[in-house]
Amino acid sequence: MTDFRTDAIHAGYTATGHDDAVSVPIYASAAFDLENSLRGRDLAAGVTQGFEYSRVANPTVDALERRIAALEGGIGAVAVSSGMAAVSYALMCAGERGGRIIAPTNLYGASVDALGDFLPQFGIEADFVDDINDLDAIEAAIRPETRAIFAETVANPSTEITDIEPIAELAHRHGIALIVDNTVPTPYLLRPIEFGADIVVHSTTKGITGHGNAIGGVIVDAGRFDWANGRFPQFTQEQQVIADPDGTLRSFADKYGAEAFIRRIRIKYLRTFGAVQSAFNAYLQLIGLETLPQRVSQQVASARTIAEHLTHTPHVIKVNYSGLGSTPQYDLVAKYFPRGVGQILSFLVDGDVSNVRRILDGTKLFAYVPNIGDARSLIVDPVNITHREVPERYKLADGVTPNLIRLSIGLEDVNDLIADLDQAIAAAY
CATH class of the missing domain: 3.90.1150.10 (Aspartate Aminotransferase, domain 1)
Known part of the structure; x- marks a missing residue:
């Protein structure tokens, strides 16, 4: 197992297949040659891995996603155009169809606005607690519709710390997910998945890029949560968009198993809402990660x-x-x-x-x-x-x-x- 400092430079990319470029190339291409009809069909169906359209995946962005997933210890990641896109997508993906999210009041301002005012317009409600480390308050807020607990690992600007481990244990006991925003410490200072977090989001604009020159966000999936446990009907409903090549309808939980959440983020949220990370911004973030x-x-x-x-x-x-x-x-x-x-x-x-x-x-x-x-x-x-x-x-x-x-x-x-x-x-x- 290599050290974090090594992975920050090398994880998620090899020069082979990229004309031996040592630095990750910027793939400034809207679309990619499908090569032939059968491969194109299989790419679209998710049977074959590869690139077809940069709204869904791009080789430069893919390298960034793989590197951050490695640094956070997740099974996969999706990079998006901003930190708030990452927060919004993660919360909406968990809370679809009338779900509720428990969160503290000391979040970043836009996250409070999203949970308290905007997401309710889409049927996703928030239950705010004064202290995210008050386990009794969290448990009292859990309802049948509760889908997730959301918190910042280090709050901004108070720097209050979330005690992740007992909150994760409480959440999992009730079949709900723990989603954390790890923007302030970055994975170098904290890897929340190691303490039980299920989903980690970042504004990569901040410490990950580190030079104030690129906007971006990322969602990382730990790959351990059971999204088919009965609280999340969106993961067990059959979907046309992920049907097999023969037309058989599949659900995200059935088709992707441990990757159900991160696949739904890419296929439903990134592909449909389109908050796409640009290849150039991904390149700047990769350079930032190296140091x-x-x-x-x-x-x-x-x-x-x-x-x-x-x-x-x-x-x-x-x-x-x-x-x-x-x-x-x-x-x-x-x-x-x-x-x-x-x-x-x-x-x-x-x-x-x-x-x-x-x-x-x-x-x-x-x-x-x-x-x-x-x-x-x-x-x-x-x-x-x-x-x-x-x-x-x-x-x-x-x-x-x-x-x-x-x-x-x-x-x-x-x-x-x-x-x-x-x-x-x-x-x-």
Whole structure:
């Protein structure tokens, strides 16, 4: 078994069959030659593996999918055009036909909006809990229609950690799936499948790409969940689109077994809704993956140093970073994050909104950008940017107030970053 750092460079691709190109080529082709009528029929029916149309699969994107599946320890992956496409597809695929999803209130703003306001328009309802690690609250929310629990492994911007293992055990005891968003830590810091997660989603825009130059998302399937257990009728209904070449109708559970979920994502969601990952963006993400361990290691070290510095910086009244040894979740850090919890942190300042604005406008190295995981260090006020669509009661409960500032730590010298924050904070008062 090879090391993560080796797999980040080599997994999912061999030069053989690609004109011996060492770097994954960009296959800028909308469609591919089916070669002959029988092969074309079998490709369309899923009997033969290969490429026919880039809305369904593309060789460059396929290499990215295989690499991320290997890094996460899944049986397969589907790359899509954005992180929210990955979140939406995964939740909809699980919740079709009147399902319910249990989720915490401290999710990324667009995920809260999707679950609380938008997906209900499609018959998929959410049951929010205040604390995703409160097993009693989760169990009390489970109904016959419940299909999945959804959580972020590390919440943004609080950096609160989800205790995956007991939640997975609870979910599986009730025949429901655990879907987690692993965007913040990336698979280098955490592989949720090892702790029982069934589906892992990422905004690959963030740490995986790492340079703020490509939008993307991915869904990874652990391949262990029984989608034919009676809670998920969409997986046992016979479907024309996956009929055998002789016309025999098949269900996803019957035809694909352990791969039922990820196959349904590709064949029904990607193929029909069309949030397709471009070959060029996939190429940029593959390049980003090659340096993921080195980038994230430095960013984590710098984030911890900056978080510690902010704990004794004038006008900073609270620092949110689970990687600090003083946090209540430090036992979870030891269990899940021996390499660190990630590169984002947030802090609360005194004063009023005018002080916050002066800090945001006063930094010289930190860019005011609504992204995370970039090689550059970024600063933002979540209440106005990343969480503006979150209901006020959820924002207040999760500490997303007008005086909260979020940082994403990049690859600059940590002392330069500290000096930049110090001067901006001092000048704001």
